Amino acid sequence: MLDGPVCLTDGRVVWFRRLRPDDAPRLVDLCRRLSPETVRRRFLRYRPNCDPRDAVALANVDQVRRVAFAAVPTRGADGPIIAVGRYHVESGSRADLALVVEDGYQHVGLGRALLSRLIADATRQHLEVFDGDVLIDNRPVLQLLRGTRRPLKVGYAGGGDVLHIQLDVSPES
Numbered sequence: 001m002l003d004g005p006v007c008l009t010d011g012r013v014v015w016f017r018r019l020r021p022d023d024a025p026r027l028v029d030l031c032r033r034l035s036p037e038t039v040r041r042r043f044l045r046y047r048p049n050c051d052p053r054d055a056v057a058l059a060n061v062d063q064v065r066r067v068a069f070a071a072v073p074t075r076g077a078d079g080p081i082i083a084v085g086r087y088h089v090e091s092g093s094r095a096d097l098a099l100v101v102e103d104g105y106q107h108v109g110l111g112r113a114l115l116s117r118l119i120a121d122a123t124r125q126h127l128e129v130f131d132g133d134v135l136i137d138n139r140p141v142l143q144l145l146r147g148t149r150r151p152l153k154v155g156y157a158g159g160g161d162v163l164h165i166q167l168d169v170s171p172e173s
Helices: 021-035 037-044 053-058 110-124 138-148
Strands: 004-007 013-018 066-072 084-092 094-101 129-135 152-156 162-168
Touching: 013 110, 021 053, 037 094, 037 110, 066 110, 084 110, 094 110, 110 129, 110 138, 129 138, 138 152
Parallel strands: 094 129
Antiparallel strands: 004 013, 013 066, 066 084, 084 094, 129 162, 152 162
16 A cells, blocks of 8 residues: 555654645645755755745656655645655656655654655556665665665765665565
8 A cells, every 4th residue: 555644663643645736835845844954965955945836846746757655744635744755767667766754754764664655656667776866974864775675786976975876676676
């Protein structure tokens, strides 16, 4: 089941659902609630501008080649979004991966549950690899990826403090 409730390690229950076009304002709100450090880790730099036009583009997913799940703290469509996981198929069997979790919900299993849902969906769609860029000091995300127990390649992304990851999401892994 890709949509529905999940219990976090601290006892809170959150709900996963597919991201929808009308979520654009909620994505802007989520962006504005993120700490500067969470923004830096997610966007590889400090403070994006939380542009509503960018949010409209990010919320416009077809759930086939552009897939995104939202986590919300209460059942229903109109509550705030507390986490988003997405992948965009770039070519063939590879997709770009992105995750962000609001600060108050970090380190309680939400990222792990969201990544598991994305992997399950990608496997169903016969994808083989998630690609992404991660800051070298983003230990929580690197541990999250290693914790999947799937083959993971990590290398430098052309210098600086950014790593490129390739997570095997094929059914055989």
